[in-house]
Amino acid sequence: MSLSGKSRLTTDRSLANDNFWPDVTIGDLTEKYRVPVEYADEVISTTIKIAILQINRKLYVAKETIENQGFTSLENYALANTDPIDDEEALLILYSHAVCCQAKAFLLKQAHTVQHLPTDKAAHDAQLTEDYWLTQAQSGMELLLSIVFHTDFRDPQFATIALL
Secondary structure (H helix, E strand, O other): OOOOOOOHHHHOOEEOOOOOOOOEEHHHHHOOOOOOOOOOHHHHHHHHHHHHHHHHHHOHHHHHHHHHOOOOOHHHHHHHHOOEEOOEEHHHHHHHHHHHHHHHHHHHHHHHHHHOOOOHHHHHHHHHHHHHHHHHHHHHHHHHHHHHHOOOOOOHHHHHHHHO
16 A cells, blocks of 8 residues: 555556656655545546646657657657656656646546535635646756757746747
8 A cells, every 4th residue: 555545556557658758656646746545546547647748748849859869769858868857757757747737637637626615715725725736847848848859948938938
């Protein structure tokens, strides 16, 4: 049993990505981002898959740039171009962070609407929580892009990146 309350088989389950971006496990979300254990495994895995698709779409420019440099995966690029943090590649940490935050935003909003009566305060709190996790996902993507393109994507000239 993991700290999340899910069995080790569940948390170790890997969701295959497109061979360029790293795979994501259910445990990446449930253990590192403290997602409530009440969710059915399929709800979690479907939400992660949707988050992967959303993040991959938003980062397509980085993928094209890295592939044009001859790298076949983010991991290969990271190994050649960035320093690890605690034996883990920074770009892989940022990608996982973006996916997990995107998924958590959706799951928490979903849980809030199921578990609470709709009130103005509850709706406001749910929106703030969702906004926080979506901002975290955006921050992870911006940092990843900043490393790949050697520039600061928080700069207003890159505001359109957020809309991709």
